[in-house]
Amino acid sequence: MHNVLPLLALITFFINIPFGFWREGVRKFSINWFIAVHAAVPIVITMRILAGIEWRVLTIAFLVFCYFLGQLTGARLRRRLRPATGN
Secondary structure, eight states: OGGHHHHHHHHHHHHHHHHHHHHHHHHHHHHHHHHHHHTHHHHHHHHHHHTTTOOOHHHHHHHHHHHHHHHHHHHHHHHHSOOOOOO
């Protein structure tokens, strides 16, 4: 069943891009920020369980890394698309 781990990691990454994009546009630690950071957690956990991937420290650490990499990618994308201001 661990041959699905790379696919699950990729899906985890891509699911989090829009949430990271949203998070970058809201006030830090607001309710919207909290939702943007945590909304995908049940989705990823459900996919992991349905895929039959057991709880192992390295497996979970890898998925958490992909989770936050997706968040970071979405936030950077929003910053890059933000119109430049100034003189």
